[in-house]
Amino acid sequence: MIDLTQLRENPDRFKASQRARGASESLVDEILSADASRRSALTAFEAARAEQKGFGKQVAQAKGEEKAALVAQAKELSSRVKALQADADEAEFAFDALLRKLPNLIIDGVPAGGEEDSAELRREGTPRDFSADGFEPKDHQELGELLGAIDTSRGAKVSGARFYYLTGFGARLELALLTMALDVVEKHGFTATITPTLVKPEVMGGTGFLGEHADEVYRLEADDLFLVGTSEVPLAGYHMDEILDLSGGPRRYAGWSPCYRREAGSYGKDTRGILRVHQFQKVEMFSYVRAEDAEAEHARMLAIQEEMLAKCELAYRVLDIAAGDLGDSAARKFDTEAWIPTQGTYRELTSTSNCTTFQSRRLKIRERGEDGTRPVATLNGTAANTRWLVALLENHQQADGSVRIPEALRPYLGGMTAYGPEGARYA
Structure with missing residues (x-):
């Protein structure tokens, strides 16, 4: 939810944000109109309610025929108050419904447009040249099958398309990666x-x-509960309806959880392997910070993500995501994409979003300051997830069918330096 005072004072800024997102500008005018109607209805109700309270004192002091007449008038006034209250409640509901449709105000400098308009900020590392190594790289699914690490056919048999098993080395590699991610973010x-x-x-x-x-x-209708697609959701709810003390700095959490996504609209896209699946594991960073510190925290999260990519020895690029591809909550988002050899392109491994005060206003999360309470800013960012296995397997494969383990990951795999069809190798 956005800052209503800011919307009233500078509607053109919100219209510009909507244009950049490719969304409706007229929604801003509709909200302002509904806000005026809501306030007018509330004023009418409160005036009538005040009149009713004053009238009640007259009735109490009257006698005889005068009292009977006043009682009749009081009944009419009561009916009018109830009707005005209903009007005010209806206007409030209509206003709130419209306000919840308005996405977050984007931060100045975010590229306008859709996915193809995202701006590449920089590239780090050099994509591996497999021709220099004298062999053609296998894709992650073929490698995973040869190593007994990924089983998508049995995943589909048991749960349907876009499900999988990680077995043996695959399971160990994911646990190692996520454990390293947790160690890295705890250090920060x-x-x-x-x-x-x-x-x-x-x-x-x-x-x-x-x-x-x-x-x-995914929704469980019988229980009216939702399966989360990221631990950002329960971490955002962790301090719901609370007032935080941020005088000692931000509140930072790292959530390890399974994540579930329906992948609606992705029919026919990335159906091979585990690049786009319905269930995966992830370590997610989440921060509660003062609003003025949000952009610095955003840069900090991106730096942590790049530290993880460097530890995994992956070539990658950083994107400033275009407004139309942000999602409702984000005011700005940076993605990192790792080079995937068999696709000859970069694919997303991490996102980090600055949601400013959009989520905290909805969830009623505030901080106490010198001038009272105010909403906090919330930010989130991926530390590592199952998809990273795609980049790790493909980029570190060797001509003999084995996969080299990046040095930073070796302590998490008992010192393993590589894993091949014959099993683990150690120095």
Whole structure:
């Protein structure tokens, strides 16, 4: 939810944000009109209610025929107050419904347009030249099958398309990666957290996931609960309805959880392997910070993600995501994409979003300051997830069918230096 005072004072800025997103500018005018109607209806109700209270004193003091007449008038006034209250409630509901449709105000400098308009900020590392190594790289699924690490056929047999098993080396590699990610983010001040993966509608809606992309979310209708697509959701709800003390710095959490996504609209895309799946594991960073510190925290999260990519010895690029591809909650988002040899392109491994005060206003999360309370800013960012296995397997494969383990990951695999069809290798 956006800052209503800011919207009233500078509607053109919100219209520009909507244009950049490729969204409706007229929604801003509709909200302002509904806001005026809501305030007018509330004023009429409050005036009538005040009149009713004053009238009640007259009735109490009157006698005889005068009192009977006043009682009749009081009944009419009571009916009018009830009608005005209903009007005010209806106007409030209509206003709130419109306000919840308005996505976050983008930060100045975010590229306008859709996915293809995202701006590449820089590239790090050099994509590996397999021709110099004298062999053609295998894709991650073929490698995973040869190494007994990935089993998509049995995943589909048991759960349907886009499900999989990680077995043996595959399971160990994912656990090693996520454990390393947790160690890295803990070093940067994030508290390790195992989060719930089922949340109430007010938490899912409060984080902005029941808007434009609601069809991505799994819902358990019998229990009125939602399966989360990221631990950002339960971490955002962790301090719901609370007032935080941020005088000692941001509150930072790292959530390790399974994540579930319907991948609606992705029919026919990335059907091979584990690049785009319905269930995966992820370590997610989440921060509560003062609003003026949000952009610095955003840069900090991106730096942590790049530290992880460097530890995994992956070539990657950083993108400033275009407004139309941000999602409702984000005011700015940076993605990192790793080079995938068999696709000859970069594919997303991490995102980090600055949601400013959009989520905290919905979830009623504030901080106490010298001038009272105010909403906090929230930010989120991927530390590592299952998709990273795609880049690790493909980029570090060797001519003999084995996969070299990046040095930083070796302590998490008992000192393993490589894994091949014959099993693990150690120095």
